[in-house]
Amino acid sequence: MNIQALRDALELQEQAARALADDLREQIDGLQNRLREAETHLEHLAITRTTVTGLADRRPAAAPDLPEHPDHPRILAVFNHATGPRRARDVCQALGHELLPKNVEGTRARLKRLVKLGILIETAAVAVVAVRRCCAAVVSGSVGSSSLPAQLGAGRIEL
Known part of the structure; x- marks a missing residue:
């Protein structure tokens, strides 16, 4: 078998593996960005929940309707x-x-x-x-x- 042909075949496989790894890294970077955005959104929702709950606790209870009498x-x-x-x-x-x-x-x-x-x-x-x-x-x-x-x-x- 020819050594040069073997080297060429290895070079092709290496390039394909490198391209796949680069593509996967890009996908991972994109997913990490989406994950950061989702975590930030979750933090904002938690802050909103705390604020709304705090305001709801301060809100006076609704009084019952008064009977019709002047x-x-x-x-x-x-x-x-x-x-x-x-x-x-x-x-x-x-x-x-x-x-x-x-x-x-x-x-x-x-x-x-x-x-x-x-x-x-x-x-x-x-x-x-x-x-x-x-x-x-x-x-x-x-x-x-x-x-x-x-x-x-x-x-x-x-x-």
Whole structure:
């Protein structure tokens, strides 16, 4: 056998192997670039998830819809401006109603209804039942044609 023919055959195989290796290296480089891009995208998604979760945790819970009654938004407005304890009688007076027992009891019933809906919280303290703001819950929406206050107030109501 001719040595030169053997060398030529080896040279051809070597060139083919070198071309294949170069082609594979290019493919690997392309895949590594795509992998870096995918990892960067994953990092951005993780950051976005953390941000959205953090914002969602800060977002106030949605308050339940108020029943249709013109005094409910006004009662919440009384709480919005309250600085201390409020009796049902005080709320009735703040609403501009006459201080008759039927009006005070009607206001007390509406306060109890707001407690039942979870908008106000009722607490007992030394034989006095009080209603205070619901953890600064934001009340949104409207009742009839009047819009609700943005936040419940800081006061309490003694029933």
